[in-house]
Each structure stands twice: as structure tokens, then as C-alpha cells.
Amino acid sequence: MTPVILCGGSGTRLWPLSRNARPKQLLSLTGARSMLQLTLDRISDRRRFAVPLVVTSESQAELIARQLVDTHAPDAALILEPAARNTAPAIALAALTAAPDDLLLIMPSDHLIGDADAFRLAVEKGSELAEQGWLVTFGIRPNRPETGYGYIKLGDTLSAGAFRAESFVEKPEAERAAAYVADGGYLWNAGIFLFRADSFLAALAAHAPEVLDPCRQSVAEGSTSAGRLRPSPDAFGAARSISVDHAVMEHAANIAVVPMDVRWSDVGSWQSLHEISEKDGDDNVAVGDAALLRSSGSLVHSDGPLVVAVGVQDLAIIATGDAVLVVPRGDSQAVRDAVELLKARGDSRL
Secondary structure, three states: OEEEEEOOOOOHHHOOOOOOOOOHHHOOOOOOOOHHHHHHHOOOOOOOOOOOEEEEEHHHHHHHHHHHOOOOOOOOEEEEEOOOOOHHHHHHHHHHHOOOOOEEEEEEOOOEEOOHHHHHHHHHHHHHHHHOOOEEEEEEOOOOOOOOOOEEEEEEEEEOOEEEEEEEEOOOOHHHHHHHHHHOOEEEEEEEEEEEHHHHHHHHHHHOHHHHHHHHHHHHOOEEEOOEEEOOHHHHHOOOOOOHHHHHHOOOOOEEEEEEOOOEEOOOOHHHHHHHOOOOOOOOEEEOOEEEEOOEOOEEEEOOOOEEEEOOEOEEEEEOOOOEEEEEOOOHHHHHHHHHHHHHOOOOOO
16 A cells, blocks of 8 residues: 655644745644654554655655655655645646556645554555545544534445445535534545545546646656656646545545544644643643743744743734734634735745
8 A cells, every 4th residue: 555645735724833835744733743754654564555655846845855764754755746736636646656556545744643553444444445446535523513624424334334425515614514413424524535546547537637637748748866756847737726525526436435533633723733732721732932821721832932821811822933923722714814914915924
């Protein structure tokens, strides 16, 4: 089984820690190791997993290469996208470089999985279906009516612990999310997939040739050196920018879903980082040179100056050497809005 690590995001909801030049997956948010290194740790058993492929950009290649040294995959191959084109083209590049019968385990590089053994058991379950030609996705049992995730509706049972995916649902409003959780037949869409390379390429040919054809040409016209594939920029630039869900998963008939109970988090906001971090008796989290007094439910994270928060509730206060963010802890959209404001101002601290 060949792991394919998607490592091209920017993680703007975690600004100012996450920047274009050093995105979330390269940060150590939950301990000494970065999110990318933790992802690689989960697939370190070479009896089960082949050397991984990492799909990223040229601008991040050297940072990633340095982080790979401290993992079980220092020899991981890098596929360097000439431009950002979302997940469908990124996965297409990996599938086009693989053998037709290779099983590809597609994983984001910036998610946290607390139970690696349960994760590997779910992958083994999914591999049985993937060998039969199913496109397998993995869903997370929801524990709250989350509006920031997509959902998968479970269909007919295919085997013990595996189901046909009846439909994919966009991020819902709060009332509908609560109904999904109460129903019990919906899972969070974690963006983790498993399939044979030829099965995925056949689905792309049927449902998104505007992705497959330019990607095929870009690989054919690209160059490879020192374990790095550089697809042709001109050909790849013609590929449609689209997610794998919209390109394939919402249309193909052979979609299976395997539920996972693995203590999963996408660590996609200050709220989610607060949830998974160790807290004091007042539900506060302090990281770095930080202290809280008469405060509750807050996250203070400093990579630079001393930060002292007095009498605050439910805030995220994030300090770096050149920027400070103060935001209601649960309002991740406000962080995106702040980043857009800085973009409009032409600010370089992004």
C-alpha cells in the first residue's frame, strides 16, 4: 500500500502561526513533532506501507525534505505541483506515477489521529474493498453538530464495518448538522481515501476528463531528478481546479465508506486546537511564554513575547515575533476574514 500525503495547504485559519512560507502541516502544534511528521509516523511499518509519495509545491520542497530526515521516510518521493489546483489534480498526479494495481492511501498531511492502531485497522478493512475496485473513503463518527465539515450519508451495508456511500453533503447549517448527528447515519468527511490507481483513473476519465487529460500530459512532459517529479507547468496549468469530492466522489457509483473511531481532528482552527490540548482547571490552554489570571476557556499561544491575559473568557490570543491575533476562540471564520483583509492591504506577513 502506497501512502500519498497531500501537503499543499496553507492553513489560513491558524494565522499568524501558519503562514504561506510555513503552513500548518510543518508546525509542531501538539508536541515536538510537526503534523507532517506525525502523519508519516502512522504509516512507518514497511511491512504494510511502501515508501510514501508527498504531493506539495516547489516552494515547500526544501522545508519538507528537512522534516523527512527525522521520520521513517527520509527517501519519500516528492511530486511538486507547478500550481495549486485542489485535491483532484494532486491525487491524479500520484495515481499517474503509480502502477495500475497499486493501492493508494490518500491522507492530508495536517490531521491529528489519536488512535493510530484503530486507524490502521480501518485501513485494512478498506483495503479489502479497494482491491475489488471500490473507491473507499473513511468517515468519522460525529460527536457534535459541526458546521465546518462535510458529511457522508451511509447507504447499504457492503460488509462488516463497511457501507456504500449514499451521498456526500456540503457543510450544513447548524440545524441540519444537529439533525445529521441525531439521525446516526451520517459521518464527517475526513478527506482520507483508499483505492487502486487504475480504479481512480477510470473514475476521473468518466467524470472529470478535464482533470485527467492535462495531468496525464503534465506527467508525460515533466522531469524527474533526485526523487522529485516536476510535472510540466503548462500542461498542469490547464487542469481544472476542483476537489476530489466534487470531481469523483459525488458522481461515481462504486464509492464505499468505512467508519473510523480514531480520535480524529483536522486541527483546522484555534477552537479545535483548544479542544485537543491539555487544559488547566479553568479550561485554559497556555503554550509558550504565556500566563492567564482570572480567565477561563481561553487559548494563549506565544512564539515570541510574554503574553499575560487577565480576566478574559473564551478568547484565542496568538503572538509571534511580528503579529498578534486576538479573536473569539470559536470564530474561525473571523480569522479567515482577517487574512483576507491583510491580503487586500498587501501585507507581507501572510
